[in-house]
Amino acid sequence: MQQTLQKPELGSWRAGNTGTEGVWQFDSGRAGRHLMIAALVHGNELCGAWALLGMLRQGLRPQRGRLTLAFCNLQAFDRFDASNHDAARFVDEDLNRQWSVERLAMPSNQERRRAAELRPFVEQADWLLDLHSMHEPSAPLLLTGLQPRNLSLARTLAGSAAIVIDAGHSDGVRMRDYGRFSVSDESAGSTRSLLLECGYHLDPSSREVAQDYCARLLLAADLLDRVALEATLPGWHKHDATIPALALQVRAAVVARSEHFSFVVPYTGLERIAKAGTVIGDNDGEPVFTPFDDCVLVMPSTRQARAGVTVVRLASVLGAE
Numbered sequence: 001m002q003q004t005l006q007k008p009e010l011g012s013w014r015a016g017n018t019g020t021e022g023v024w025q026f027d028s029g030r031a032g033r034h035l036m037i038a039a040l041v042h043g044n045e046l047c048g049a050w051a052l053l054g055m056l057r058q059g060l061r062p063q064r065g066r067l068t069l070a071f072c073n074l075q076a077f078d079r080f081d082a083s084n085h086d087a088a089r090f091v092d093e094d095l096n097r098q099w100s101v102e103r104l105a106m107p108s109n110q111e112r113r114r115a116a117e118l119r120p121f122v123e124q125a126d127w128l129l130d131l132h133s134m135h136e137p138s139a140p141l142l143l144t145g146l147q148p149r150n151l152s153l154a155r156t157l158a159g160s161a162a163i164v165i166d167a168g169h170s171d172g173v174r175m176r177d178y179g180r181f182s183v184s185d186e187s188a189g190s191t192r193s194l195l196l197e198c199g200y201h202l203d204p205s206s207r208e209v210a211q212d213y214c215a216r217l218l219l220a221a222d223l224l225d226r227v228a229l230e231a232t233l234p235g236w237h238k239h240d241a242t243i244p245a246l247a248l249q250v251r252a253a254v255v256a257r258s259e260h261f262s263f264v265v266p267y268t269g270l271e272r273i274a275k276a277g278t279v280i281g282d283n284d285g286e287p288v289f290t291p292f293d294d295c296v297l298v299m300p301s302t303r304q305a306r307a308g309v310t311v312v313r314l315a316s317v318l319g320a321e
Contacts, residue, residue: 003204004082004202004203004204005046005047005050005201005202005203005204005206005207006046006082007046007080007082008046008049008050008053010049010053010071013052013053013056013057013071014071014074016071018121020117020118020121021074022040022070022071022072022074023068023069023070023071023118023121024052024056024068024069024070025066025067025068025069025121026060026061026062026066026067026068027062027066028061028062028063028064028065028066028223030063030064030065031064031065032062032064032065032066032221032222032223033064033065033066033126033127033190033221033222033223034065034066034067034068034124034125034126034127035062035065035066035067035068035125035126035127035128035129035217035218035221035223036067036068036069036070036121036122036124036125036127036128036129037051037052037055037067037068037069037070037128037129037131037214037217038070038072038118038128038129038130038131038175039051039052039069039070039071039072039131039210040071040072040073040074040076040077041072041073041095041096041130041132041175042073042076042088042089042090042094042095042096042132043073043074043075043076043077043078043079043080043088043089043090043091044076044077044080044085044086044087044088044089044201045131045132045133045201046080046133046201046202046206046207047131047133047198047199047201047206047207047209047210048131048132048133048198048210049071049077050207050210050211051131051207051210051211051214052069052070052071054211054233054236055069055214055233056069058232058233059232060218060224060232060233062218062223062224063223063224063225063228064222064223064224065221065222065223067218067223068121068124068125070118070121072095072114072118073090073091073095073111073114074114075091075110075114076088076089076090076091076095076110079091082202085201085202086135086303086304089304090110090111091109091110091111092109092110092111092112093109093110093111093112094111094171094172095111095114095115095175096130096132096172096174096175097169097171097172097173097174098111098112098115098172098173099115099122099172099173099174099175099177099178099179100172100173100178103115103172103173104116104119115175118175122175122178122179123179123180126189126190126191126192126221127190127191127192127193127217127221128175128176128181128192128193128194129193129194129195129196129213129214129217130174130175130176130193130194130195130196131196131198131210131213131214132195132196132197132198133197133198133199133200133201133203133206134197134198134199134200134201134269134299134301135200135201135301135303135304136200136268136269136300136301136303137199137200137203137268138197138199138200138268138269138270138299139161139162139199139269139270140160140161140162140196140197140198140199140206140209141161141162141163141164141196141197141269141298141299142154142157142159142161142162142163142164142194142195142196142197142213142245143164143166143176143194143195143196143197144163144164144165144166144194145165145166145167145168145176145177145181145182145193145195146165146166146167147182147183147184147185148185149185149191149192150192150193150194151163151165151247153192153194153220154194154245155244155245155247156220157213157216157217157220158216158240158241158245159212159213159216159238159240159241159245160209160238160241160245161196161197161209161213161245162245162246162247162248162270163245163246163247163248163318164248164250164298164313164315165247165248165249165250165318166250166298166313166315167250169253169310170253170255170308170310171308171309171310174195176193176194176195177193181193194217196209196210196213197299198210198213208238211233211236212236212237212238214233214236215229215233215236215237216237219237246270246317247317247318247319248296248298248315248316248317248318249315249316249317249318250298250313250314250315251291251292251314251315251316252291252313252314253310253312253313253314254281254283254288254310254311254312254313254314255308255309255310255311256283256284256302256305256306256307256308256309256310256311257283257284257286257307258284258305258306258307259305259306259307260282260284260305261281261282261283261284261302261305261311262281262282262302263280263281263300263302263312264279264280264281264282267280267297267300267312268300269297269298269299269300270296270297270298271296271297271300272294272295272296273290273294273295273296273297274293274294275290275293276289276290276291276292276293276295277289277290278290278295280297280312281311281312290314291314292314292316294316294317295314295315295316296314296315296316296317297312297313297314297315298312298313298314298315299312299313300312
């Protein structure tokens with residue numbers, strides 16, 4: 001039987017040390033960046049929780065700057081059941097769609113109240129890494145948003161995940177696009193933010209991907225030197241990719257009209273469709289065509305399909321003719 005990633009037991013690590021449940025912060029007392037690493041923004045995405053637990057259990061402390069580690073949607077996480085893991089994604093609303101001033105000003109449900117609790121930590125951070133996993137088995141993806149500074153950081157990390165330049169979702173703003181993380185490079189100062197999709201929710205390799213990129217960010221942000229990192233988190237930093245990661249520019253998104261959206265075949269992501277006009281799905285009775293040649297499918301999934309939800313993004317290879 002294929003192994004599956006198990007739900008971690010947070011135990012005493014659930015409490016945090018900031019007065020906000022699930023949030024830990026460590027200050028070196030020396031000048032440097034403030035890096036925040038977020039996990040469990042969706043309660044069924046376990047890999048990030050395992051990565052944060054590893055850092056806490058190993059006693060990781062920054063040599064410079066500050067480090068914040070946040071277990072985000074704990075109430076959704078408490079509902080996790082491997083036989084029905086989608087039910088633990090959120091309680092009332094997707095926590096990763098609540099990061100606008102308007103929604104944060106109306107804490108009318110569990111996720112909005114939790115976003116309001118997390119907001120001060122997100123606002124304090126210079127760099128943000130938000131750890132996620134996927135509804136379907138797929139290769140890891142590192143989402144940069146639209147700002148060139150994030151693409152530059154993603155390439156500097158030299159990991160194996162494909163890089164995706166995307167504008168987000170139609171149904172709300174993500175944490176990694178909140179506030180100053182979304183402003184232009186000219187006014188952003190030192191801010192950087194990345195969202196890492198580590199693979200399928202229950203695939204044990206997603207935990208290794210999360211650990212690897214945490215190690216890469218800790219080094220890139222200069223919170224630790226390599227000797228200290230490898231002594232504290234041995235084996236976390238994997239070998240650098242032998243060739244540059246594929247970089248994709250999202251040019252369009254397909255938004256479901258209803259829960260009846262379907263694909264013509266079970267795509268798993270990063271498929272390259274050669275010709276524009278190829279039918280890839282049915283959106284409540286209307287065929288969905290690829291809008292350009294050499295169209296790459298990014299995160300196709302119907303598990304959360306309902307009106308207004310993005311079911312696949314359509315991208316071009318950056319730099320391709």
